[in-house]
Amino acid sequence: MSEKIRVLVADDQTLVRTGFRVILEAEGDIEVVAEADTGTEAIRQAQLAEPDVILMDIRMPELDGLSATEAIRRQPNPPTIIVLTTFDQNEYVYRALRAGAAGFLLKDSPSTRLIAAVRAAATGDSLIEPAITQRLVERFVEPAKPQGLPQELASLTERELDVLRLIARGLSNAEIAAELVVAETTVKTHVARVLTKLRVRDRVQAVVLAYETGFAGGQ
Structure with missing residues (x-):
């Protein structure tokens, strides 16, 4: 750049x-x-x-x-x-x-x-505009109703699941860092691991997956 x-x-x-x-x-x-x-x-x-x-x-x-x-x-x-x-x-x-x-x-x-x-x-x-994210995905995605943690997310650690929840709420890395009281560089590392483990291109796809599996449906 x-x-x-x-x-x-x-x-x-x-x-x-x-x-x-x-x-x-x-x-x-x-x-x-x-x-x-x-x-x-x-x-x-x-x-x-x-x-x-x-x-x-x-x-x-x-x-x-x-x-x-x-x-x-x-x-x-x-x-x-x-x-x-x-x-x-x-x-x-x-x-x-x-x-x-x-x-x-x-x-x-x-x-x-x-x-x-x-x-x-x-x-x-x-x-991502949080209000639009939830309105969009809840309207156009048929969320699953899994018993327990969705299989697609099983590889994530508890902290990575926390990060995914906050990503699904539309928070930026800086906002996630403030929410979890950690350094922004730490958040970037967690986000990168989440994307890799979920095999998605970017955080927007992670948001969509979170809603599609029902993980973020109640957010």
Whole structure:
């Protein structure tokens, strides 16, 4: 990753793109290196501009954000993709997570949340809106009702299960560290072990698995 976090903003609304650019470039460590107003252009700019993070709208002309996300994630060393959404687009967001998006953000989130999400994505972390996470997965995933610990999670230690519960609540590494009263580096180690043991690509897939197995259904 370059010294500054390189961001591509993909949204068909000029005012939205401009607003995000102003907010992000007010931060000294973030640079908007490209914009796109269609899914096709987002794919092209992902190759040309080599961003670290993409803010991807779902509804765009020519090619929607879901299809663009799938195409970009198939590229070698793809950037991290954060899907921009509204509450009325739940079904699209769940598909986006399955397509390889690393997380999602409400389009009307505070600027501080947008900045934190970009920084988290650039470091391999993710900042998932907890309210949307639970609403999404509980609506579109049929949770299992296991007796005891789900078999898929049997390899996790008690502390790793604690970390998974907090990931499922949408907490970042820093927030998990505060909750468990441990160093953030320790949390990163636990998260990495959880992802490896569960054989999932990222923490979003871990969240989905936690709900699918019923582990996080009561959170």
